[in-house]
Amino acid sequence: xxxxTLPFLRPQAAExxxxxxAQRPGDLAxxxxxxxxxxxxxxxxxxxxxxxxxLAAAPDNAEANLGLGRLYMKSGFYTLAxxxxxxxxxxxPDSQEAREGLKEAQGLTTPQLQALAGHFEDNAxxxxxxxxxxxxxxxxxxxxxxxxxxYLTYNSGPALFPKSDLGRTIHRHVLPLVLxxxxxxxxxxxxxxxYSDYARWGQ
Numbered sequence: 001x002x003x004x005t006l007p008f009l010r011p012q013a014a015e016x017x018x019x020x021x022a023q024r025p026g027d028l029a030x031x032x033x034x035x036x037x038x039x040x041x042x043x044x045x046x047x048x049x050x051x052x053x054x055l056a057a058a059p060d061n062a063e064a065n066l067g068l069g070r071l072y073m074k075s076g077f078y079t080l081a082x083x084x085x086x087x088x089x090x091x092x093p094d095s096q097e098a099r100e101g102l103k104e105a106q107g108l109t110t111p112q113l114q115a116l117a118g119h120f121e122d123n124a125x126x127x128x129x130x131x132x133x134x135x136x137x138x139x140x141x142x143x144x145x146x147x148x149x150x151y152l153t154y155n156s157g158p159a160l161f162p163k164s165d166l167g168r169t170i171h172r173h174v175l176p177l178v179l180x181x182x183x184x185x186x187x188x189x190x191x192x193x194x195y196s197d198y199a200r201w202g203q
Contacts, residue, residue, distance in 0.1 A: 062091035069101050142183060151172070151174075
């Protein structure tokens with residue numbers, strides 16, 4: 001237990017729990033402790049397997065659901081985190097961590113809109129303007145869609161040849177589209193696309 005609370009001793013604690021679990025493979029408390037150590041050590045796949053093994057034996061295990069809530073928050077799958085925080089609260093209605101995690105996950109699973117704009121200029125004549133807007137929406141607890149539009153202008157000041165504008169200004173249009181799907185615990189499919197146009201408006 002002491003080893004588990006000190007970050008530099010967590011690898012040793014994980015090894016100890018691993019050896020104990022080999023002797024007592026049905027001990028759900030040990031599986032949760034080992035899973036917590038793996039999560040702290042960023043061994044997400046191993047932690048996820050252990051938590052799910054606990055839930056396979058005890059679907060309402062609050063500690064395993066809480067651990068999966070933490071894990072999915074770290075990995076960005078907020079709908080799955082929301083589900084497991086809700087399950088943890090059923091068994092532990094007084095859990096502040098589960099309540100706060102659920103509130104955070106709910107805020108991140110609503111449709112998200114974002115707009116950014118900016119201008120930068122330094123004393124050498126370099127100028128950069130950008131405009132970017134994006135959205136994120138969950139089509140299903142395991143399927144999310146990202147999209148957006150970005151327009152950037154780079155201007156480095158006077159051209160090398162005074163009568164030519166070539167090389168002085170670059171316009172870029174970016175249209176990112178990303179579709180992420182997590183069908184099972186160990187798989188993540190991601191489909192993305194982007195388009196860049198370095199011509200000027202109208203060309």
